[in-house]
Amino acid sequence: MSPTVALVMYGWIPIVLYLFTRYSPPRAVIISFVIAWLFLPQAAIVLPSIPDYTKMSATCYGILLAVFVFDSGRFSTFKPGWIDGLMALYCISPFVSSMANGLGAYDGVSSSLEQVVSWGLPYFFGRLYLSNLAGMKHLAIAIFAGGLTYIPFTLYESRFSPQLHRMVYGYHARADFSQTMRMGGYRPTVFMSHGLAVGAWMMAAALVGIWLWKSGVLKKYWDQPMKTLVPVMVVSFLNCRSTGAYLLLVFGLIILFLGSKLKTYIPLIFLVVFIGTYLYMGATGYITPDRRDSIEEFVTKTLNAERAQSLIFRLENEELLSEKARQRPVFGWGGWGRARVYDDYGKDISVTDSLWIIAFGNQGAFGLITLFSTMIVPSFLLCVSRYPPKVWAHPLAAPAVCVAVVTILFALDCVLNAMPNPIFTLSSGGIAGLVLKPEPLRKRVPKRKPAGRSLPRRRQSIPLASP
Structure with a gap:
């Protein structure tokens, strides 16, 4: 480990504490997650x-310590609801699997602890701090700002190859360079684990930026008009050369624009049903x-032969791994590579590309x-149910809605890739809080003025479904 890596990793917790001051x-929670994900x-x-000390575990430890030191009263405001049980069950699923496979309680506790740090804590921080429309607006703007910040780095690596991680930290983020060349250029990696992760992040930033602009939430940012920033963001996203992310952006635009114009959530339902069907x-x-073969x-006809070969390679490996998993379908095989497929000589012949x-x-199935x-x-x-399509373009609801759509698109990405992003887990926590306790939307509507009198404007609520 280089001195720079040690300095950044061990120095990150004090920086998180400073952000809280x-x-x-x-905002400190959001800034901590975004900066860590983009640059550590x-x-x-x-x-x-x-669990291993990574940039995200360091962030979670730092935020947890900061909440105890600077905002300990916040814990008493947390009231769990039924929807939080989904994350709780996922966090204990490694323990259940370890016990079902006879691996012991110690293995189960350590595996569940790792799941808590990777998934449970980001979700909990979202529930704690982002369970309102203002918090989701801050998160949406931060995602867009993170995408803008990444533009010069992605442009550099698309021209000169993924080198920034090596230049700053002394080694490449990935040892495998087989997937860096795409569409006549380099696919940037910057400080993430893979170019696909960068593509998914820039997709989210582009989609959020488009919707914040079109819904009137942001007209200018960084003293620049959104009509200039958004096209730059979209072009930079396209330069990431990620075909899957291109499709995700198209799906997101169809859901948001078609849904808000026609007041329908059918495209969203179609996407959710597609995810569930594929998993089944x-x-x-x-x-x-x-x-x-049909796929x-x-x-091949729709995209190209290269994309088809990549997809078929994933499906072939998923078929091998799924056949092995179906031998223990309820609680799985547990950890230690027991779910992977080996040949007669003990060599691992499987590739796990999908989360x-x-x-x-x-x-x-319990964990899945x-x-x-x-x-x-x-x-x-x-x-x-909470903010139906008729209010998707409302300036108060638009940030939460577009982040929610991005989170579902991230779930679709996890069907084909294994690129967990804790910022979307953070968003799930905030969204869950809004589902449990939605905030009313209000707009100022002027009333007619009788002759000779001036009446004050009155707030009028847009009716929403009851929680």
């Missing part, structure tokens, strides 16, 4: 008895070799269902 706690190194420091078919072994032919197959293999429920259920309920 400089900003309000909700890809490193995992092994520590005894606790993958987990039950429905995608047979014959069906894979390959369709993708869903990792969850299904390790924690079975609870994982995707934490990403989909809060956001779906927010957009369908």
Whole structure:
């Protein structure tokens, strides 16, 4: 580990504490997560008895300490609801799997602790600080700002190859460079684990920026008009050369614009049903070799042969891993690589590209269902029942709605990739709080003035579904 990595990783907790003295706690939480995710190194420091020390665990530890020191009363305001049970079940799923496989309580506790740090704490911080429309607005703007900040770095690496992590921290973020060349140029990685993660992040920033602009939430940012910043953001996103992220942006735009114009959430329902159907078919072994051939032919005609080969490679490995997982379908195989597939000589012959197959293999259907429920259920309920399509473009609701749509798109990305992003887990926590206790939307509506009199404006509420 280079001195720069050690300095940044161990110095991050004091910086998080400083952020809590400089900003309000909700903004400090958001800033801590975004900066850490975008700029801290890809490193995992092994520590005894606790999960590996990574940039996200360092952030969670720092925020937890800061809340105890500067805002301890906040804990008493947290009131768990039924929807929080989904994340709680996912966090204990490794313990259940370890016990079901005879790996022992110690293995189960340590595995669950790692899940709590990776997923539970970001969700909890979202519930604690972002469970209101103001908090979701701050998060939406931070996602857009994070995308703008990444523009010069992605442009540099798309021209000169992924080198920034090596230049700053002394080593490459990835040892495998086989997927860096795309569409006649380099796919940037910057300080993330993979170019696909960068593509998904820039997709989220572009979609959020478009919706904040079109809904009137932001007209200017950084003293620049949004009509200039948003096209620059979109072009920079396209330069990330991630075909899957391109499709995610298209899906997001269809859901938001078509939904708000026609006052319908049918496109959103279609997306959620598609995710559930794909997971069901993958987990039950429905995608047979014959069906894979049909999929390959369709993708080749629709996109190109290279994308088709990449998809088929994933499906072939998912078929192997799913067959192994179905031997223990309820609680999975537990950890230690037991869910992977080995040949007669003990060589690992499987590749886990997708988050869903990792969850299904390790924690079975129990872990798979609870994982995707934490990403989909809060956001779906927010957009369908709490803030329906007729208010999606309302300036107060628009930030929360677009973040919710981005979170569901992230769940779709996890069907094909394994690029967890704790910022979207943070958003799930805030969205869950809004589902449990939605805030009313109000707008100022002038009343007619009788002759010779001047009446004050009165606030009028837009009716919403009851919580």
